[in-house]
Amino acid sequence: MMKRQELRALMHCCRPDLSDLTAEEARALTAGLAEDAELRREWEMLQSWDATIGRAMHDVPVPDGLADRLLAAVHRSASDDEVRPLLEPAEAAAIAEPATVTRRRWMAWPAGVAAAVLVTTALVLVALFLAGQPDNLTAAQLAEASGDWMRQLQPAAWRSSDPPLVEFPPDMSVRLNFVAWQPALAILDSQAVVYRAELPTNRATALLFVIRTWQGRQLPAIPPFWPDSTTGNVCVGVWKNAGCLYVLVVPGPASDYQRSLRSQAVA
Amino acid sequence: MCAQADQSDGSGCGKSPSPSGGGAAPAALTIDQVIASHHRAVYRYAYRLTGMAADAEDLTQQAFLVAQRKLDQIREPEKADRWLFAVVRNCFLKSRRRRRPTVETSLEVRIEDIAVESVADDPVDRELLDRALEELPDEHRLVVVMFYFEDLSYKQIAQEMGVPIGTVMSRLARAKQKLRRHFTAHGSTAR
Numbered sequence: 444m445m446k447r448q449e450l451r452a453l454m455h456c457c458r459p460d461l462s463d464l465t466a467e468e469a470r471a472l473t474a475g476l477a478e479d480a481e482l483r484r485e486w487e488m489l490q491s492w493d494a495t496i497g498r499a500m501h502d503v504p505v506p507d508g509l510a511d512r513l514l515a516a517v518h519r520s521a522s523d524d525e526v527r528p529l530l531e532p533a534e535a536a537a538i539a540e541p542a543t544v545t546r547r548r549w550m551a552w553p554a555g556v557a558a559a560v561l562v563t564t565a566l567v568l569v570a571l572f573l574a575g576q577p578d579n580l581t582a583a584q585l586a587e588a589s590g591d592w593m594r595q596l597q598p599a600a601w602r603s604s605d606p607p608l609v610e611f612p613p614d615m616s617v618r619l620n621f622v623a624w625q626p627a628l629a630i631l632d633s634q635a636v637v638y639r640a641e642l643p644t645n646r647a648t649a650l651l652f653v654i655r656t657w658q659g660r661q662l663p664a665i666p667p668f669w670p671d672s673t674t675g676n677v678c679v680g681v682w683k684n685a686g687c688l689y690v691l692v693v694p695g696p697a698s699d700y701q702r703s704l705r706s707q708a709v710a
Numbered sequence: 711m712c713a714q715a716d717q718s719d720g721s722g723c724g725k726s727p728s729p730s731g732g733g734a735a736p737a738a739l740t741i742d743q744v745i746a747s748h749h750r751a752v753y754r755y756a757y758r759l760t761g762m763a764a765d766a767e768d769l770t771q772q773a774f775l776v777a778q779r780k781l782d783q784i785r786e787p788e789k790a791d792r793w794l795f796a797v798v799r800n801c802f803l804k805s806r807r808r809r810r811p812t813v814e815t816s817l818e819v820r821i822e823d824i825a826v827e828s829v830a831d832d833p834v835d836r837e838l839l840d841r842a843l844e845e846l847p848d849e850h851r852l853v854v855v856m857f858y859f860e861d862l863s864y865k866q867i868a869q870e871m872g873v874p875i876g877t878v879m880s881r882l883a884r885a886k887q888k889l890r891r892h893f894t895a896h897g898s899t900a901r
Contacts, residue, residue, distance in 0.1 A: 452883065455882060455886060456878075456879045456883065457863070457864070458863060462863075463863035463865060473751050489886075492890065495834055496834065496839070496889065498834075499834035499836070500758055500839075500855070500858040501859065502836055503754040503758065504755050505749075505750045505754065506753075506763060509749055509750075512767070512771075513745045513749055517770050517774055520775055521778065655728040
């Protein structure tokens with residue numbers, strides 16, 4: 444025969460249908476409830492309490508948009524491969540071991556500081572690097588540099604067919620008829636080609652450098668009406684459009700340069 | 711009846727539960743389906759463990775990230791919730807141990823000392839229940855949530871947590887007592 448406190452212990456833990464108990468425990472509790480009115484009263488209150496709390500446990504409002512946020516998180520994790528191995532036994536063991544936890548915490552500080560210093564240094568270096576890049580060059584500087592580019596051109600490298608019009612499109616602002624082209628690979632560390640045309644007035648040779656580069660963001664999007672440089676009786680205008688940096692070189696007076704451009708397409 | 715959590719190390723997120731279900735052919739579950747079907751229950755379960763909406767959402771997200779990696783272990787979609795609950799439990803325990811590594815105190819209780827206050831069959835005030843659960847120690851709250859939310863028997867709880875049945879009975883009895891006292895102290899037994 445079970446003692447009263449043993450029966451109470453069973454009452455506190457078993458669910459209504461007594462299925463949690465062994466056959467012997469269930470028989471003992473049933474007998475005890477039949478004999479003991481106070482115990483029966485407690486049992487009824489406990490059962491009522493359990494039912495009430497059991498229902499209330501599920502009464503939790505779910506925040507709006509939770510499913511969307513979860514989906515976004517798992518998809519982001521899948522794409523970035525950022526899923527931490529949450530379930531690795533070694534990590535759990537490390538957490539369970541206080542000494543290891545302490546050591547790692549102390550290690551985390553210098554590691555964090557070192558990481559911060561590295562990131563800061565990298566940012567400074569990137570800033571310095573970008574500051575020294577041609578992107579900060581002015582149109583006048585680029586125009587001046589075009590003299591060097593012209594000296595690099597190879598007379599035998601001119602081609603009259605298969606111009607790379609897709610990758611290096613001549614700007615529609617230029618109304619010259621190009622007759623030849625050649626790659627010019629050493630310009631601003633970027634891929635570039637140069638197109639050649641003859642001016643209708645004096646048959647002088649004009650050049651249009653087309654440089655595919657991210658640099659030159661500060662340049663105008665259309666060719667300047669007045670050339671950026673007129674040094675040596677050569678007019679040079681610089682602009683950037685649709686990912687390509689254009690440098691137009693026209694020998695002769697500014698009027699020849701201006702006649703090389705469509706009037707409605709100049710700044 | 712339900713998937714059994716792998717508690718061999720007794721720790722939290724350190725382990726995934728054992729596969730849900732037996733020899734049935736694996737269903738082609740996607741994580742989207744699992745989230746759509748179970749996110750509410752998992753969130754509610756997590757909320758009952760943590761008592762905080764933000765923590766619950768974090769825990770829910772952790773559980774589904776684990777599920778994403780271990781999707782092949784969910785062989786019976788209808789039992790996926792139990793599997794996910796086990797993951798949430800493990801993650802919860804892990805986070806609590808990381809935050810507050812404590813030595814477990816004696817949880818034994820003299821059942822005969824527990825009084826049974828009168829209980830009304832009224833709707834439970836949600837905030838009151840939140841606060842009552844919040845005041846419970848993690849170990850007690852975990853047992854209570856497994857008992858009431860998952861509807862597990864104390865034997866199943868003992869098995870899943872890897873602790874003796876007597877310990878579960880003690881924790882459950884003491885936790886119930888604290889809950890009742892909390893409600894009584896606030897002027898209502900179940901309201």
